[in-house]
Amino acid sequence: MSNVAELPSPSNEPGSPDQLDGQTDRLYPGGIPDATVARLPIYLRALYTLADRGVSTVASDELAAAAGVNSAKLRKDLSHLGSYGIRGVGYDVEYLVYQVSRALGLNQNWAVVIVGAGNLGRALARYGGFVTRGFRIAALLDSDQSLVGREVGSVSVRHAGELEEIVATSGIAIGVIAVPAGAAQAVCDRLVAAGVTSILNFAPVVLTVPEGVDVRKVDLSIELQILAFHAQRRSAERFGQVADPAAAEA
Amino acid sequence: MSNVAELPSPSNEPGSPDQLDGQTDRLYPGGIPDATVARLPIYLRALYTLADRGVSTVASDELAAAAGVNSAKLRKDLSHLGSYGIRGVGYDVEYLVYQVSRALGLNQNWAVVIVGAGNLGRALARYGGFVTRGFRIAALLDSDQSLVGREVGSVSVRHAGELEEIVATSGIAIGVIAVPAGAAQAVCDRLVAAGVTSILNFAPVVLTVPEGVDVRKVDLSIELQILAFHAQRRSAERFGQVADPAAAEA
DNA sequence: ATGACTTTGTGCATTTGTTCACAAACGACG
């Protein structure tokens, strides 16, 4: 499934004269909304599941159900990538996988460096789904000498001092920060200085980065707190306070 | 800092006649917007940092900077909880910690069960920041007998068969799913059947739950894919395609 | 007390995202 070549002719968009080669932009004229980008990976996963099951064509209703979203939203999302559906039929699964992958930039192979080989860093390095498609862990670093050399998943831990050299020679564009909160900003600064422009931060701190660097954060305790909020709200309701969220009015 | 009792008199909201006791709702009349709820934990963390540093009062500008958001947004967010600032001065740090914690429901102590003691589950159980405030890991479960009994962090692994009993006796309201994708839905169903209504899902699947159950997901590979999208876009721009995202027009 | 200065809280315009609902486009079938 690596080489998707001949496919139902893309039903060329009439107005736009783009015969472009490979992984360029501008295929997506107005740019793709952030909310849409955040959902594309979910669609992609659903598509892979369907493909594995041997399904070759899928309608927006089914795909939307598999992804847990409204079908109109799904269609609008996909329409930002181009017009790849067939009216009266649906979408060709394999072809859509290809298009979504390309939109996300997953046809290139991204090298990732994980900084921090503690519990979380090691779990990330071993986590299968982490590297599913399009990503590979180029290095796992830690400043603790006693961890250096240890085998974790497919890589062995190297010393954090090598960060700059590794980034430079491996062409790494994505860094994952899995160090304690106190060390995160320093690691971030080093990654940025070394040329990394995309950072996934697991440390519970707000990172400061220069313009042009993209940071996303994953914070487990924040997710728990959001859950707690809703749980509390539910239990307050059940307690007989405001059953309907439109009642309290002096 | 566990017991926040006497504090600057809450500057009672004029209109609303609520003398309510403890952890009730309705203090927040129109409900709190989701986007705001998602940011409250960030503010809370920034406030704790400030408190640790001995700061007793903070203006919206500074707090906003620490949280990485616009100051107007911060003020509007906080205004949903009530009017707890002092014009010309700012916010009392300790008091705001108390109010935000209460809004999030963190004054109660939530018991959490982690299902799956693989790499990720163990990392979660050991992750300090996971249980910072208001949460405690009541149990760590796995279906693999060879893991049962193993000590991880402050708990020892118990067998997944005990799930129902543990949930019932520990008053657990929050479940964390850290099992492989294939087992996630089944675990989810069992958690729900046992009475859990808040679920944090790390497995890369869309969970189906009945009405009234709240699911949040954390998907590492999705975050990476979103990063890849932006990285690709940047590199396409640098390549001289469309410098300004408003050019291509036939 | 008074005035100068600071900072909150919020009305409003703008942007971003969601959902509905339907015309246009397609395959199938006679």
Added chain:
DNA sequence: CGTCGTTTGTGAACAAATGCACAAAGTCAT
């Protein structure tokens, strides 16, 4: 070749979130 049933793609209405800009409300110095 035309009609029928299906499904996409999208205009338009609606809803949510953001950010500006400023009046109201407070402190502090004199």
